[in-house]
Amino acid sequence: MKDRLLQWLVCPDCAGGLTLAVYRRQDNEVNEGTLQCQCGQIFPIIGGVPRLLCDPLSRNLPRLYPDFFQRHSDLLENQAKSAAIGVSTGNKATIDRFGYEWLHFSDYNCDNFDQFVASLPAEFFNGKLGLDVGCGAGRHVRQASRLGAEVIGIDLSHAVDAAHLNNIDNDRVHIVQADVYNLPFNNGIFQFIYSLGVLHHLPDPERGYRALPALLSKGGSLFIWVYAYALRKVALELLRFISQRLSNHNVRRMAYLCNLIDYGIFINTYRLLANLPLAGISIKRHSPLRVKEYANYGFSVGYTDWFDRLSAPITNYYRENEMQAWLQHGGLCKTVLRLEGDSWWWLYGERKA
Numbered sequence: 001m002k003d004r005l006l007q008w009l010v011c012p013d014c015a016g017g018l019t020l021a022v023y024r025r026q027d028n029e030v031n032e033g034t035l036q037c038q039c040g041q042i043f044p045i046i047g048g049v050p051r052l053l054c055d056p057l058s059r060n061l062p063r064l065y066p067d068f069f070q071r072h073s074d075l076l077e078n079q080a081k082s083a084a085i086g087v088s089t090g091n092k093a094t095i096d097r098f099g100y101e102w103l104h105f106s107d108y109n110c111d112n113f114d115q116f117v118a119s120l121p122a123e124f125f126n127g128k129l130g131l132d133v134g135c136g137a138g139r140h141v142r143q144a145s146r147l148g149a150e151v152i153g154i155d156l157s158h159a160v161d162a163a164h165l166n167n168i169d170n171d172r173v174h175i176v177q178a179d180v181y182n183l184p185f186n187n188g189i190f191q192f193i194y195s196l197g198v199l200h201h202l203p204d205p206e207r208g209y210r211a212l213p214a215l216l217s218k219g220g221s222l223f224i225w226v227y228a229y230a231l232r233k234v235a236l237e238l239l240r241f242i243s244q245r246l247s248n249h250n251v252r253r254m255a256y257l258c259n260l261i262d263y264g265i266f267i268n269t270y271r272l273l274a275n276l277p278l279a280g281i282s283i284k285r286h287s288p289l290r291v292k293e294y295a296n297y298g299f300s301v302g303y304t305d306w307f308d309r310l311s312a313p314i315t316n317y318y319r320e321n322e323m324q325a326w327l328q329h330g331g332l333c334k335t336v337l338r339l340e341g342d343s344w345w346w347l348y349g350e351r352k353a
């Protein structure tokens, strides 16, 4: 954690200011320490990442970072206070699945950030402070910082460890473990907030969406991508019915098998035929968008995406009237709602200036 991150953080429980205590510094970062609030909450900084989780989510930390809590056993008492409260089964499964995904696929190199932000002006990111909600292994924060922004990436799972390591040399990226339902930031500080393919995995996606506009500065922009309803998603739900009953390792095997069929047959056939003289032009024009997109990437991107599809405990798909309702409740102006391919909704809005 860089010291300058502190100016933007508050207690996720009471929104009070936080006091930093440093246990260990490494490479100009706080590698271990705590952030304390006057309300009594103490949030550990583990492996360079502040863990701003409220009870009961913070109860997972001693299990995941036993070495840290062995060195600072006094902090265990703080965790034990909440021992009576359980983490809901859905939340636990989500944290477990996505944490596993981004630690095992942390080298996921699908640079599709350009596609996600294609509607924005070229200078959109330059000089702004932004928030990435659900940053996973941190590939989008890296891209946004390259376009000139300073970005804070949050994720609920221990994927933040991969995100931190993937951006360790980047002064303009900050990673925080946090929950979208209890965000640890002052209101009105971000010039942009985005969430790319994440909110539909929440137990209550609209509640997550509605937590975000208050954090925008006046005139600030919010844009999200969420899954659109499509008939083929019903077939996917049949596969997910099986995968939800498998261990993380076996979901990986199933994802590999699905991608062998998907990539090996469909994508490779497209690649072969699209290069044919004359007929290739027609094939390029009439092939589904997803086939054309995956033809640009290697096998590993499809493999990771299959794991993502099969492993997420919760996946919601949205119709247009539901997205319109989000926009109505979000309190934003200059709103745009657009279907991208048959898979995604692009939703954009600005806070009134």
Ligand SMILES: [Zn+2]
Binding pocket: 011, 012, 013, 014, 015, 016, 037, 038, 039, 040, 041
């Ligand atoms: Zn507090």
